[in-house]
Amino acid sequence: MKRRLEASELIFKILSYLFLTIFAICCLYPFLYAVSAALSGRSAVEHGEIVLFPKDIQFEAFAEMFNNNMFWNSYTNTLFITFYGTLWAMGVAILGGYALSKKRLLFRKGFNFFLVFTMWFSAGLVPQYLNYINTKDVFNSIGIMDDKWLVVIAMGMAAMNIILLRNAFEGVPSEIEEAAIVDGASEFQVLSRVYLPMCKSTLATVALFFAISRWNGYYWAKQMISNANEHPLQVFIRLKLEEFTDAEMMVGWDKAYASDSVIYALIVCSIIPILIIYPFIQKYFAKGVNMGGVKE
Numbered sequence: 001m002k003r004r005l006e007a008s009e010l011i012f013k014i015l016s017y018l019f020l021t022i023f024a025i026c027c028l029y030p031f032l033y034a035v036s037a038a039l040s041g042r043s044a045v046e047h048g049e050i051v052l053f054p055k056d057i058q059f060e061a062f063a064e065m066f067n068n069n070m071f072w073n074s075y076t077n078t079l080f081i082t083f084y085g086t087l088w089a090m091g092v093a094i095l096g097g098y099a100l101s102k103k104r105l106l107f108r109k110g111f112n113f114f115l116v117f118t119m120w121f122s123a124g125l126v127p128q129y130l131n132y133i134n135t136k137d138v139f140n141s142i143g144i145m146d147d148k149w150l151v152v153i154a155m156g157m158a159a160m161n162i163i164l165l166r167n168a169f170e171g172v173p174s175e176i177e178e179a180a181i182v183d184g185a186s187e188f189q190v191l192s193r194v195y196l197p198m199c200k201s202t203l204a205t206v207a208l209f210f211a212i213s214r215w216n217g218y219y220w221a222k223q224m225i226s227n228a229n230e231h232p233l234q235v236f237i238r239l240k241l242e243e244f245t246d247a248e249m250m251v252g253w254d255k256a257y258a259s260d261s262v263i264y265a266l267i268v269c270s271i272i273p274i275l276i277i278y279p280f281i282q283k284y285f286a287k288g289v290n291m292g293g294v295k296e
Helices: 007-039 042-046 060-066 069-100 108-120 125-141 147-154 159-170 174-182 187-198 200-215 219-224 233-250 259-293
Strands: none
Touching: 007 060, 007 259, 042 259, 060 259, 069 108, 069 147, 069 159, 069 187, 069 200, 069 233, 069 259, 108 159, 125 147, 125 219, 147 219, 159 200, 174 187, 187 200, 200 259, 219 233, 233 259
């Protein structure tokens, strides 16, 4: 028989659902507004008449974007950086987390301390920039002229994600590893056939963190990639915004749609891939953070 809720529990439940509903609306509204502004006519956008639903629906802003070769080029660059950047960062995080989870690792406490230390203190923006520039010079000296690889490799270290994986690996019973070793498994086989399958939730969560970071990366991509043909989507959106602003100030905007509509269309298209991927990973998200964030 179902237990009847007390008055205090009922009030708490109602307030919780009300708060979560308001929070969800606050999170969803900017995206809905961007879609409406991208689909609305110029007059409605420029006069601030868009509240929730589009007015004077038109698709010229999306057509302008889809017919721009640089848009597709930047989209391809973003997919490249996200895919290879996530693979590289996951490889570093998995190997680092696995090694640090082993008590037999020499100087393990020291390595863990220095890893956590980087989360408390950093060298600063200027030293980090000089480090990346020097790395870029090394790449150029060995014939790697594609700056996208510099972004992929330079962004491959994330202390927080390594700690999440380390804690997840520490939660795997040692008896399972010992049984695998008795059966003749090598160190790599223990990692790939025991630890990784048992930590799928944390791996999926960390992969999502890396993928979103690479997809939304702007500042360092702009600083390290000098060739406009290699710019990712976020840099392209920023440059497009500056271009439209200059066009409005210098010669006036004479299109049938608002320049802001193109920017909103770009924003909508840049969000769609993450919205498609996230529901498939969401089921691992809470479990992965709990498993990797709590040390048993």
